[in-house]
Amino acid sequence: MNRDLMEEYKKILEDDIQILDYEDLRYSIFEGPENNRQEYQIRIEKIGDTYEVYMTADRAGVMGKYEFKDIYDAFHQFLSIMQDTILSNRKRVRDGDPPEYSCQLWDK
Secondary structure, three states: OOHHHHHHHHHHHHHHHHHHOOOOOOEEEOOOOOOOOOOOOEEEEEEOOEEEEEEEOHHHOEEEEEEEOOHHHHHHHHHHHHHHHHHHHHHHHHOOOOOOOOOHHHHO
16 A cells, blocks of 8 residues: 555544544554554554554553454544443443553543
8 A cells, every 4th residue: 555545544543533632542543563652552554565553561461453444444443442442441440440551641
């Protein structure tokens, strides 16, 4: 897939993230599987002819990898994981448990 199309896809997803006000989450969009890794980060990568969506855990290990042929199915999963991350960390904070990492979205 050409670089221009990947940049266009990245811009679409970044626009969605901005509209949802999720910019403070840890995420990576098409950075390469080994680049820019952080703990508890939501990632989307283009690997061969599939799109992989997953979240890293502590020590940046991989949790629950999803594979899609359709970019928009991958986008949906990526944004769904973002929402789940916010909700689960808000619940942790509400219940007096520590969140995965410090983020202003847990306090809303």
